[in-house]
Amino acid sequence: MWFRALKSAWNQYSESSVRSPIETHIMPNTLLRVVTAHPFLAGFDDAHLEQLALMARDMCFEKGVVIFLEGDKSCEFYLLVHGMVALEIMSHGTQHRVQTLHDGDEFGTSALLSERSKVLQARALDRVDVLVFDREQLLEAFKADPAFGLAFTLRLVGVVSERLSAAREQLLDLYAPEARRAGT
Numbered sequence: 001m002w003f004r005a006l007k008s009a010w011n012q013y014s015e016s017s018v019r020s021p022i023e024t025h026i027m028p029n030t031l032l033r034v035v036t037a038h039p040f041l042a043g044f045d046d047a048h049l050e051q052l053a054l055m056a057r058d059m060c061f062e063k064g065v066v067i068f069l070e071g072d073k074s075c076e077f078y079l080l081v082h083g084m085v086a087l088e089i090m091s092h093g094t095q096h097r098v099q100t101l102h103d104g105d106e107f108g109t110s111a112l113l114s115e116r117s118k119v120l121q122a123r124a125l126d127r128v129d130v131l132v133f134d135r136e137q138l139l140e141a142f143k144a145d146p147a148f149g150l151a152f153t154l155r156l157v158g159v160v161s162e163r164l165s166a167a168r169e170q171l172l173d174l175y176a177p178e179a180r181r182a183g184t
Helices: 002-016 021-025 029-037 046-055 135-144 146-182
Strands: 057-061 066-068 076-082 085-091 094-101 121-124 128-134
Touching (some): 135 146
Antiparallel strands (some): 085 094
């Protein structure tokens, strides 16, 4: 249900405007529909959705493009509108996929939850359309309206909790057979 609304809003937006970072300061109503349709933002009030639409920049990444590298400064938060993104960790020159994200997901949460560098790499698995939010702009909005900041932060914590649970399950799947063989 949310997927169809998000896809429809994005299609209307991408067909009705030239997508460039310059235009994001003059937000068409269609971009507001994309923001409103994103599942991460479900339940936010209209004023906050309008504020987020004004802050959003829409960007596109082609297949194989690295959106950000592990170790990059955390300064942007992303809402995935269309496409798939791999979250990866590098080890001895090899990339290991931690999670695959799809339409309606979000990433770059570390930009808002910590001042540390990115702990994962994000790479487009196909053409990816995202809404990008600047860390400082969001934090200023949260300071001006603490209830908005709290609601947004609680959503982010929920995302991080789900991802930690998924990582735990992956580790159990990976190591459970070895543990059984070792007798633990």
